[in-house]
Amino acid sequence: MFSGAIFKQTMKANWKLRAIFTVIPMIIFVAITAVFDMETIYTMADVLEGTPMASMMKEQSFLGVVGSMFFGMQGLILLMIYVIITANSLVASQVDRGSMAYLLSTPTKRSTIIRTQALYLITAILATFVILATAGTVAINVFQGDAGVSIAEFLILNSGAFLLMFAIAGVSFFFSAVFNLSKHSITFGAGLPLAFFILDIMADMEGFESLRHGTLITLFDIPAILDGGNNVWWQLSLLAIIGCTLFVAGGKIFVKKDLPL
């Protein structure tokens, strides 16, 4: 089913990148948490008194602001870059360079290899979120202990962000498994997630709302999660389903395709 030896080797080859892309988002989140002051938001709301923005501001909570800042921007883009690089390096890059020949010249099935690499990617993302959530919980308790932040909501946000990353990893991994050349794998495996990101930002602008339908990131609806919206669960389930489908489909194609090794 899976190869422990390959998993270990993949872990060894990837730990530096993983460490970097775990520590940086963690520091960013902790830093934001440390400097965040709800009073600032209220002051801004006072300044904007009389405009529609004011009521919006007053309703904001710590998670509403930090959540959409971190999980909607910095954290999201950093983790996406990590996922894109790793997904490509796990399959397409090894086929392109030819080093996959050394895995496949041993009695290891292609399906075992691809399953192991997929498992690694998913585990790595999960581990990153477990670390982020843990560090985040500690930081919230230390710096925002009296702000009344709901840890449960924070953890749900993390889970949602994980599912979004899982779906994006599915996209990148699918193209990594399908293409024999890194350049093709990256064109689609990085291009599509970045397009999602850009569409998501553009959809915030007036007149471009309809772009929301063109990006996976819409399914990770931070305000709706914090409001306990009804659509949240099926949206998150959809992310999980999309991710699973893409991982499985990529694996199925990888097992049957010609490899220039």
Add this chain to the structure above:
Amino acid sequence: MSYININNLTKDYGKGRGNFDVNLTIEKGEVFGFAGINGAGKTTLIRQLMGFLKPSSGYATINHLNCWEHSAEIKKLIGYIPGEIAFPDAPTGTEFLRRQAELVGLTDMSYAEALIKKLQLDPTANLKRMSKGMKQKTAIVAAMMHDPNILIFDEPTTGLDPLMRVAFIDIMKDEIKKGKTIFMSSHMWDEMEAVCNRVALIKDGKIVAVQSVKEVKHNKNKVYHICFRSEVDYERFQAESLVFGEKFNDELKLAIHIKDKDVRDLFKIMKNYDVKSFVEFKLSLEENFKKMYD
């Protein structure tokens, strides 16, 4: 059925590239060479044997197992040197070999050590900074350390200096003594002559000839170069009823094609001439195939 069986194997990449209707049978213990210019389809055939490429039609089997369908199973028997060396991420050669050993389930590294010694390889070097030759040696050790029954080598001596090529051929000869089956592609004729039992020539994806190295070496049709002292003899000799080949008028030398059993007659004729030299012109595998390529 033979140990390695290639049956009507076709892999059509279009534009005449690939393999077309290849049929070969290789017995256990046989050393089979595979020659052809770049792009003739050598690597494509090897990749199909390894189960990396799915044949368009036809099939290949190794030990009765279909190479595409049972590609993981047959790897238990195979040691493989790819045509291009690109190692996975590993800090040193030693670490790479250790990881490969883990993947093939090898715990005893004594044969690996012996190979490393014979090839004078320093595996502790940084894998990425190794020279081409050192990488090739590392690949050779990785392919052979678990002592597989079948060795599939895609141009195994590229990057090796002449001394190391000799060392490698010695290692191959040891493997042959152990009864290993070897399938190798190469464009070094001399090394194929040294180790192979049979050599196939592939051109435009098709096998154009399969030759027994023994037969080429001990061909019953011989070519002799005869050189005369005088022009008179040289001219007179050409009137004899013999099969003449190339003529070198400047040197008063000409080539004779003759069957082994008729050589006595040739000697009788030569008695009447003042012959300066008489040399058998050895046909090598290379010349034999060159004739077919033209």
